Amino acid sequence: MSIVVLAAVVMPASMLADTAVEGADATPRHADDVMADTLSLGEVQVTAKRTKDVIPVQVLSGAELERLNSQTVADALRYFSGVQVKDYGGVGGIKTVNVRSMGTNHTGVVYDGVELGNAQNGQIDLGQFSLDNVEAISLYNGQKSEILQPARDFGTAATVYMRTRTPRFAEGETYHARFNMRFGSFDLINPSALIEIRLARTVSASLSAEWLNSSGKYKFRYRRVTPAGELAYDTTAVRQNGDINATRIELNLNGYINMGKWHFKAYNYNSERGVPGAIVNNVWRRGERIWDTNSFVQGSFQKMIGNFTTLANAKYAFYRTHYVNNDDKQVKIDNLYKQKEFYMSSANEYQIRPWWRVSASYDFQWNGLDADMYDFARPDRYSNFLSVATAIDYKRLKLQASGMYTWIHDRIEGRESPKDKSVFTPAVYAAFNPLRTKDFALRAFVKRSFRMPTFNDLYYADMGNSKLEPETVTQYNAGVLYDANRGNKFVSEIRAGVDVYYNKVKNKIVAYPKGQQFRWTMLNLGLVDIRGVDANAMVTLVPMRDLALTFRAQYTFQRAIDITDPSDNYYRDQIPYIPRHSGSAVFNGQWRRLGVNYSFIYVGERYNQQENIRYNYTQPWYTSDISFSYDLPIKAVKLRALLEINNLLSQDYDVILNYPMPKRNFRVTLTAEI
């Protein structure tokens, strides 16, 4: 159901197109109707028409997302199958995602319709995105099911879509306000506010602001025993230099026009963070600090004219990173990086037959990076993306095919520019309902994608390699999905799916931490062969009135092996930090005003370097998180209290070698909503 809501709110015009397919409504509708349609879909989700995606998707949204013991988008993504989150620990620690072992840089991250970029290192720190204003997170293996999308979106191997809350006003409402106060372990203080105002019948504005402050101090423990079972050492220390002070402010304007809509967003994130660094012998504290200022403005406009729909997007982003190493024992570093991005996109869709649509999109992007470093290359990148796509929705069959042509030109200062790169990346998706009921679907896809080496990969002073080849991935996927919504019966909703996949990564570029989180050693790992299984299941039971129980589970098997060179001592070994087995289970119960959520995450044994030998072995970890919520409506004000206990059994674990994670910790959230 969440999928439908996403589609409805983000793309009302597409919904209109769907309506047209059914032929139920032939008369052109007024903008107000569109808005009303959105409203009703937002409020009464279950009654909406169920559209099955042709592309495998996982969604977390609404109340389920709120109760999931997650502070950031990265925390929530741990509940998706096929996803590994690299977490350096604590509130301020960097968190990146890797989907199906293809690597962080193959995962696109889209924030309200426009992809977030980082031409410098290609990694989006999802720990910077709090869930405070995020209403839904979805993960597509490949592109989104709609073909009306920017060309660039057709190019990533997997995409995380984050959607912020869109104002929805009932008749007579003129504003909404929500205040949130969160505090907890690590001296966390995290107040936030959201104000939504209806400016006109079809125009609304929202302002969201948040402040996050934490000392980042937490206890961690390292313990070893001898083979005889005697205690060798057992030491508990406090994580230092992991503090964070961050603000986020976001302004949104939403409007609806006749057969269309527009959206404008201004975003600013400011933070000062300590970089806690690796814990190694004799070093328990480091002196690295990072100041980030990430600002962008973006706008989108969508309109339907007869059978033709056009979507225009534009964005300008400015990222400033100030990195300082104050450690007396190390080289003093004080560097300022400035990244700029300009992006514009035109996506166009035409409906040829009620069951057949085609689209064409063109995007242009410019990236520039400047740093006050000696002999810095000052690279500029001009990227052009051109895509064509078609979608067929004929009776029980759904097909989508797309092709994207990318042409990239880099210009660097004082040196010869590397050769231009151009790549064609096709994709074909199919879904089929073999049974008369639409509950059961078979699906398959083949997709090729590539990523350009980042500016750091290519031009970074100490480790850049301008001869790096782009990295390509070919994905093959086949799966089944059973999805039934049965209203208010005992088993009210059930969903289960299994996908098997085979990915081949060529010329893979792998980053290893070089002591400082911000800097890496580049490796061209070569060829990786990935075979995996993703299984998801969800069931909602309604045993009695006012009681709803939801179980959600996912399991991932991955065999991702390095097949570069038989003479390597890690030939056919599992690549670093990819567990063979991982999974999660979530139980959620809601009884009247009281909610309980229990979640369990398991990440199996991994190796922290390429060779699968004992000296590189990393223990499995599994944590239990639990939360309780209580809703208290007082007249028009909705009050809510949430208590979260994370790592309930206080397991000592590292996600990344020598970056210890917190033991048991708490959070309390109080929310008032008008």
Add this chain to the structure above:
Amino acid sequence: MKTTASRIASLLLAAVLSTIIFSSCRTEPEVVPSSSVNVGDRQLGKYRGFYLLNEGNMGSNKCTLDYYDYEEGIYYRNIYAERNPSVVMELGDVGNDMAVYDGRLYIVVNCSHKVEVLDARTAVRIGQVDIPNCRFIKFVGDKAYVSSYVGPVEIGANSPKGAIYEFDLATLRVTRTCTVGYQPEQMAVVDGKIYVANSGGYNPADYDRTVSVVDIASMTQLTQIEVGINLYGVQLDSWGRMWVSSRGDYKGVESCLYLLEKQEGDDYYKPVGKYDTPVSAMAIDGSELYYLADAWSEITMAATHGYGILDLRTLQLTGANFITDGTEAAIKQPYGLAVNDDNGDIFVMDAKNYVSSGTLYCFDHYGVRKWSVTTGDIPRAITFVPR
């Protein structure tokens, strides 16, 4: 429909339960054990064996110690944690230098900012000396001298100069320090003076070009001798000549080797010759100076490897390759170099891709491979243990 739904529900439950049951659980984290391999090359000369120090990638805390026992012919890998199980976080991060002196083994662990002191026979810990960003070690009498990137803070200086730290071998306490040039590396001790090569590697815009001369008695810098940019290695040969390597700037200025001599009437050594060959590591055995001609070019973005010999009698580069049996084709990244002055065996340490186990190759005096063995990550230095 109901049956389908409940069947799927029970399947789902079964899947979850079996995942939990079959997934492997955590065990008590054990101290990493050593491993051993029987090499069979037994030697009954003046050495009992040798230690090999593995650097470990920065941040990995995988500086490890291996030992080859000449009496047993057995190579022991990763012995430190087993011999010293109670040391928290083991040997440390990025081993840089190692030496045996007066029955003790001293290990300079760069990113753990310490010199680890072990019993040379048992590898059991005696203590440690905290020295920030320490690089190399030398001994004179009852004192050790350690080069360090971090000198005392000077007011007005843009970046701190390096220093030589003196510590007392009995108390394991730092006794004196002396500021030298930028980012000092290897040292030689001669005539009561320490000659230390200053690299200036932290500032590629303006590399240091000097060798500092430190008077041990007064622990003061007497002078800085202008030699060349980005200096690194320092070795003395048996004729009392000093060999100093420069790593170049990895771009226009190539890596090379300088010869320094002290002429009649001079107070200090001064450069008298320059050899246009890249030198990344060197080892002297009698009349031969072996070197790894490993150079990196920013222009071609590729490494070149060579295994050269400099004849110390004729002072000529022989142009010969000290590996004579074609083994060099298997070596991916020559990194460490050592020679056994007792039997003439030459050791080449292959660091591969720096993030996987390396290989130690042992060649006889004629450059024919005798044996090879897997080491820890980034094998860097060898030190022999006298009988």
